[in-house]
Amino acid sequence: MIHLITGGQRSGKSEYAEKLILNQTDQPVYMATSRVWDENHRKRIEAHKARRGDQWLNIEEEKFLSKHDVNGKVILLDCITLWLNNFFFDNGEDDDKTIEQAKEELDKIFAQNCDWIIVSNELGLGGHPGNKMALRFNDIQGYINQYIAEKAEIVTMVISGIPLEIKNTLK
Template identity: 55%
Template sequence: MKKHITLITGGQRSGKSSYAQSLALSLTSTPVYLATSRVWDEEHRKRIARHQADRGAEWTNIEEEKFLSKHNLSNRTIVIDCVTLWGTNFFFDNQSDVDLTLKQLKEEFIRFTSQEAYFIFVTNEIGLGGVSENEIQRKFTDVQGWINQFIAKQADEVILMVSGLPLKIK
């Protein structure tokens, strides 16, 4: 298998995860779902449960908050859901240090994608709205935008989801 990177981006509830899962299932009968979320509260736990219920037994499910590269997934098709939560984990652990967070995310991305696999990264376009009055939110929006740009540059294709419809960007 040749390495391939797809980035699927869009706003909340734009259909990113569903599209990513459908794409993965069109490529293999045994995809991997690499979930990066921490459980923040009860509402978030329910959100995670809904995503898990959407996937069938054909999926290999892996929970990994930060260090994706510790999983050898060579020759597999992997949905990484999502970059936003993955970045959040680094950002909070680094006490909102933008430079350190970006450095660690980029290094981990490069380590993880050095294996031959079909990577489908899901991310959010959180900077499409207004500028937040909250300093930490502004910093995280910067981190998110910069890591999205970094991944998009490395990606073979980029898909923007709008109201459940895919728009090929790259």
């Protein structure tokens, strides 16, 4: 099962996803995708870890999610935006390569026998970015969000901490 949770920055996506997974399992797996850019970012990551507590199995993986065997588990993947960012910057201006690698990796993880709760940002809601690089990334992010949403059984958008279900093929 795939459940995509999307929304704007600081909308409450991660907190909603964490509560959701704790209602499904007492052995949650948190797959974190962020690189540490600076000390402020490191503090944000540590605050996220502290909020979750000790019951979580934490996996930190910047790009190659499929190298981790999570069969039979319920996994919170947080977040697609930071994960995609790693491919984007590693591939320079080769946007096709970024999309291809991301889709290939997603197909590999979705082939595992497990449940995914995936957090992603909805970047296109705030208007057009002011530079070409940000516009390129927004386009790629939108394409990958659509790719995941198409495969997902459930899609939820979180706005101001309120989850709005926009797709559910399980009902």
